[in-house]
Amino acid sequence: xxxxxxxxxxxxxxxxxxxxxxxxxxxxxxxxxxxxxxxxxxxxxxxxxxxxxxxxxxxxxxxxxxxxxxxxxxxxxxxxxxxxxxxxxxxxxxxxxxxxxxxxxxxxxxxxxxxxxxxxxxxxxxxxxxxxxxxxxxxxxxxxxxxxxxxxxxxxxxxxxxxxxxxxxxxxxxxxxxxxxxxxxxxxxxxxxxxxxxxxxxxxxxxxxxxxxxxxxxxxxxxxxxxxxxxxxxxxxxxxxxxxxxxxxxxxxxxxxxxxxxxxxxxxxxxxxxxxxxxxxxxxxxxxxxxxxxxxxxxxxxxxxxxxxxxxxxxxxxxxxxxxxxxxxxxxxxxxxxxxxxxxxxxxxxxxx
Amino acid sequence: xxxxxxxxxxxxxxxxxxxxxxxxxxxxxxxxxxxxxxxxxxxxxxxxxxxxxxxxxxxxxxxxxxxxxxxxxxxxxxxxxxxxxxxxxxxxxxxxxxxxxxxxxxxxxxxxxxxxxxxxxxxxxxxxxxxxxxxxxxxxxxxxxxxxxxxxxxxxxxxxxxxxxxxxxxxxxxxxxxxxxxxxxxxxxxxxxxxxxxxxxxxxxxxxxxxxxxxxxxxxxxxxxxxxxxxxxxxxxxxxxxxxxxxxxxxxxxxxxxxxxxxxxxxxxxxxxxxxxxxxxxxxxxxxxxxxxxxxxxxxxxxxxxxxxxxxxxxxxxxxxxxxxxxxxxxxxxxxxxxxxxxxxxxxxxxxxxxxxxxxxxxxxxxxxxxxxxxxxxxxxxxxxxxxxxxxxxxxxxxxxxxxxxxxxxxxxxxxxxxxxxxxxxxxxxxxxxxxxxxxxxxxxxxxxxxxxxxxxxxxxxxxxxxxxxxxxxxxxxxxxxxxxxxxxxxxxxxxxxxxxxxxxxxxxxxxxxx
Ligand SMILES: Nc1ncnc2c1ncn2[C@@H]1O[C@H](COP(=O)(O)OP(=O)(O)OP(=O)(O)O)[C@@H](O)[C@H]1O
Ligand SMILES: [Mg+2]
Numbered sequence: 001x002x003x004x005x006x007x008x009x010x011x012x013x014x015x016x017x018x019x020x021x022x023x024x025x026x027x028x029x030x031x032x033x034x035x036x037x038x039x040x041x042x043x044x045x046x047x048x049x050x051x052x053x054x055x056x057x058x059x060x061x062x063x064x065x066x067x068x069x070x071x072x073x074x075x076x077x078x079x080x081x082x083x084x085x086x087x088x089x090x091x092x093x094x095x096x097x098x099x100x101x102x103x104x105x106x107x108x109x110x111x112x113x114x115x116x117x118x119x120x121x122x123x124x125x126x127x128x129x130x131x132x133x134x135x136x137x138x139x140x141x142x143x144x145x146x147x148x149x150x151x152x153x154x155x156x157x158x159x160x161x162x163x164x165x166x167x168x169x170x171x172x173x174x175x176x177x178x179x180x181x182x183x184x185x186x187x188x189x190x191x192x193x194x195x196x197x198x199x200x201x202x203x204x205x206x207x208x209x210x211x212x213x214x215x216x217x218x219x220x221x222x223x224x225x226x227x228x229x230x231x232x233x234x235x236x237x238x239x240x241x242x243x244x245x246x247x248x249x250x251x252x253x254x255x256x257x258x259x260x261x262x263x264x265x266x267x268x269x270x271x272x273x274x275x276x277x278x279x280x281x282x283x284x285x286x287x288x289x290x291x292x293x294x295x296x297x298x299x300x301x302x303x304x305x306x307x308x309x310x311x312x313x314x315x316x317x318x319x320x321x322x323x324x325x326x327x328x329x330x331x332x333x334x335x336x337x338x339x340x341x342x343x344x345x346x347x348x349x350x351x352x353x
Numbered sequence: 354x355x356x357x358x359x360x361x362x363x364x365x366x367x368x369x370x371x372x373x374x375x376x377x378x379x380x381x382x383x384x385x386x387x388x389x390x391x392x393x394x395x396x397x398x399x400x401x402x403x404x405x406x407x408x409x410x411x412x413x414x415x416x417x418x419x420x421x422x423x424x425x426x427x428x429x430x431x432x433x434x435x436x437x438x439x440x441x442x443x444x445x446x447x448x449x450x451x452x453x454x455x456x457x458x459x460x461x462x463x464x465x466x467x468x469x470x471x472x473x474x475x476x477x478x479x480x481x482x483x484x485x486x487x488x489x490x491x492x493x494x495x496x497x498x499x500x501x502x503x504x505x506x507x508x509x510x511x512x513x514x515x516x517x518x519x520x521x522x523x524x525x526x527x528x529x530x531x532x533x534x535x536x537x538x539x540x541x542x543x544x545x546x547x548x549x550x551x552x553x554x555x556x557x558x559x560x561x562x563x564x565x566x567x568x569x570x571x572x573x574x575x576x577x578x579x580x581x582x583x584x585x586x587x588x589x590x591x592x593x594x595x596x597x598x599x600x601x602x603x604x605x606x607x608x609x610x611x612x613x614x615x616x617x618x619x620x621x622x623x624x625x626x627x628x629x630x631x632x633x634x635x636x637x638x639x640x641x642x643x644x645x646x647x648x649x650x651x652x653x654x655x656x657x658x659x660x661x662x663x664x665x666x667x668x669x670x671x672x673x674x675x676x677x678x679x680x681x682x683x684x685x686x687x688x689x690x691x692x693x694x695x696x697x698x699x700x701x702x703x704x705x706x707x708x709x710x711x712x713x714x715x716x717x718x719x720x721x722x723x724x725x726x727x728x729x730x731x732x733x734x735x736x737x738x739x740x741x742x743x744x745x746x747x748x749x750x751x752x753x754x755x756x757x758x759x760x761x762x763x764x765x766x767x768x769x770x771x772x773x774x775x776x777x778x779x780x781x782x783x784x785x786x787x788x789x790x791x792x793x794x795x796x797x798x799x800x801x802x803x804x805x806x807x808x809x810x811x812x813x814x815x816x817x818x819x820x821x822x823x824x825x826x827x828x829x830x831x832x833x834x835x836x837x838x839x840x841x842x843x844x845x846x847x848x849x850x851x852x853x854x855x856x857x858x859x860x861x862x863x864x865x866x867x868x
Contacts, residue, residue: 210726210727210729211722211725211726211727212716212717212722212725212726212727213725214727215709215712215716215727218705218709219702219705219709219713222702222703222704222705222709223698223701223702223703223704225698225699226698226699226700226701226702226713227702227713228661228681229661229681229691229693229699229700229713230681230685230713230714231680231681231682231683231684231685231713231714232682232713233680233682
């Protein structure tokens with residue numbers, strides 16, 4: 001039994017954290033709602049109750065996975081680039097611009113649009129990379145600032161050059177059908193983007209843990225002086241991981257445009273890049289853990305939306321509840337004492353034998 | 354005599370299940386110098402960390418001045434009068450020496466701001482008082498490891514602890530500095546203080562300790578009066594077998610110069626001339642020893658030779674090929690390896706596994722990867738071989754380096770660097786913190802490499818090591834070569850001393866010395 005607990009400690013810790021988070025949520029909902037039972041049900045079970053909400057869960061998770069993977073690659077090298085949001089936004093805008101102005105068969109159009117979006121994001125993210133590698137400028141600051149620049153550039157591109165004046169909203173032209181990602185579950189908007197996200201999670205995992213470049217990235221993250229000492233080009237690593245970050249984020253943003261909206265309609269930045277940071281932290285920057293982490297965050301988001309729509313719990317309280325749960329999960333030291341005590345008992349038993 | 358500290362039946366199990374102390378009991382009498390010795394991984398540091406409140410024991414009791422105490426943090430320990438100098442120094446790298454000295458005990462201006470001038474004065478004063486020189490206004494990260502060690506020692510002395518724990522304080526000090534430290538310790542003893550002293554240098558233990566506790570395999574084997582034991586006895590009790598202390602000297606067949614340094618100068622960021630037109634050769638089949646008091650340019654010299662620092666002027670060639678301006682990778686590929694002076698900073702990535710630490714310089718080579726893919730199976734196999742060959746105490750190849758004892762971490766670094774089979778070995782304090790048994794092994798490996806025609810450059814604070822291994826010795830003082838001894842067999846540590854301290858320069862003498 002105790003061996004089992006040790007082995008799955010991290011998982012158990014997450015489950016307990018969620019449990020505690022739920023207890024606190026119950027308490028807060030009782031405090032603020034006239035009909036707490038109903039509100040609670042909306043929040044916790046809401047996401048599963050209708051087909052469309054369930055679909056919504058998958059749709060929400062998809063871009064978060066891309067951004068989580070993006071951030072994770074940089075975090076593994078201890079590069080605190082938080083520019084996923086900007087790369088995603090600008091990449092999707094440029095990809096959209098390209099998609100609406102070209103015409104080719106789907107089997108070329110789709111990969112090409114995704115590639116162009118991804119490369120735009122990569123190029124964008126190259127800027128904080130080179131600033132850091134060459135002049136030691138903090139990537140945290142520069143990527144944050146560049147998020148704003150990317151936002152206004154993207155907005156300008158769409159609103160001034162690719163705006164669909166007939167649409168009645170500030171949105172881009174609709175993408176030609178050759179650049180759509182198909183939806184494969186009827187009556188939902190779940191599209192092939194989620195499949196791409198899952199495949200990429202495996203690829204990124206493989207890249208980080210089973211390739212030489214991944215080793216270079218992780219070694220730099222563990223100890224930069226050590227990497228330099230051993231002959232790893234830290235310069236290359238710093239740039240590489242941020243370029244990958246930009247690529248993955250923009251790629252994910254583009255799938256969202258191609259699968260869900262089929263035109264560019266973000267007048268404000270969608271925030272997936274920030275969610276990516278949260279899931280990268282929850283998933284300890286491990287690509288395979290980012291997937292469940294993203295689904296969990298999507299669940300929180302959808303539940304929050306349902307709660308907001310269906311009950312009398314104020315939107316602010318919904319945010320508070322979400323944040324508390326996330327906070328509990330991300331706390332490193334939570335329950336570590338408990339794990340320790342079990343280890344000790346185990347060792348003593350082994351030691352006596 | 355009164356016991357100032359007594360630990361009874363201490364049990365310590367680390368998070369990964371390693372038992373580091375098993376029913377350990379130790380009694381330290383007041384007003385004595387008490388040495389603790391034992392092989393790498395025997396549990397010495399662990400016991401000290403428990404006494405100092407960094408680690409918590411699972412079982413056992415600790416009595417301080419006859420009273421049972423519960424030390425939950427270093428804060429508790431300091432409050433009751435215990436001080437400690439750690440094996441892996443724990444100074445804040447971005448703060449200056451003075452700031453580190455007063456950390457936790459800061460002189461304030463207007464009750465709010467750190468009084469930097471005052472901190473500097475205090476530092477100078479303490480430095481003066483105990484005869485260990487430190488630069489108050491330099492940042493820790495810019496200092497060589499030996500100087501950091503001095504800072505850490507001074508910091509502990511300044512706290513005025515009644516019981517002072519020193520975990521391998523002399524591992525990077527030169528004999529002269531050790532001498533000064535010992536004088537200080539004896540003085541402290543006279544003032545009624547008590548000292549616990551850990552060292553792998555048994556002559557030091559003999560020289561200064563009143564009592565000796567020997568640990569092996571997480572247990573205390575014995576505690577005796579130091580006068581009852583010879584160095585040999587201690588070593589035998591520690592290891593359980595015989596050990597040679599002889600200077601081993603095979604007939605050397607000197608070959609061509611492999612590494613050649615000409616007019617090498619280095620001016621640092623503060624416009625100080627750290628290296629001044631150094632020239633020397635390291636030839637195939639020899640070990641060239643570099644002796645000197647820490648802080649005379651050794652750190653910079655080694656970093657320049659290995660491509661981690663760019664010189665201001667001069668030439669470095671390996672087999673006639675230029676090394677200056679090449680990346681550390683290119684230099685390594687030309688056949689050079691480097692055992693760094695600070696294992697924790699450069700030598701290892703603590704958080705990750707032994708395997709990943711072993712492949713740092715070779716992960717991209719055939720046998721470890723194929724195309725882009727890492728061959729983990731082969732890497733694990735390779736790691737197991739290194740662990741075995743270098744006698745590293747670790748649970749598995751997947752153990753994180755942070756779970757190893759200090760000496761074992763050093764062995765990890767040595768294993769990686771020597772196993773790359775380089776032509777030129779640049780070794781800075783290669784046996785720092787390694788126990789006598791393993792030291793013998795490392796020395797043997799260096800000698801074997803020499804006999805196979807490699808060129809070895811050995812920078813060490815340990816003069817005995819230099820004299821034991823070197824074919825020739827150069828003495829560095831103030832960034833220049835103060836002396837050059839062609840034949841080491843005729844000299845002693847005493848002969849090197851005056852040159853190391855800059856009292857004498859080469860021109861002034863003849864005979865033993867030649868250019
Ligand atoms: N943080 C840790 N986590 C797990 N195991 C540890 C940890 N620190 C030390 N150990 C293990 O505990 C044992 C004793 O280590 P300790 O550092 O006390 O040895 P030591 O006697 O000081 O050795 P050295 O002479 O090499 O410094 C070793 O087997 C080591 O691997
Ligand atoms: Mg130790």
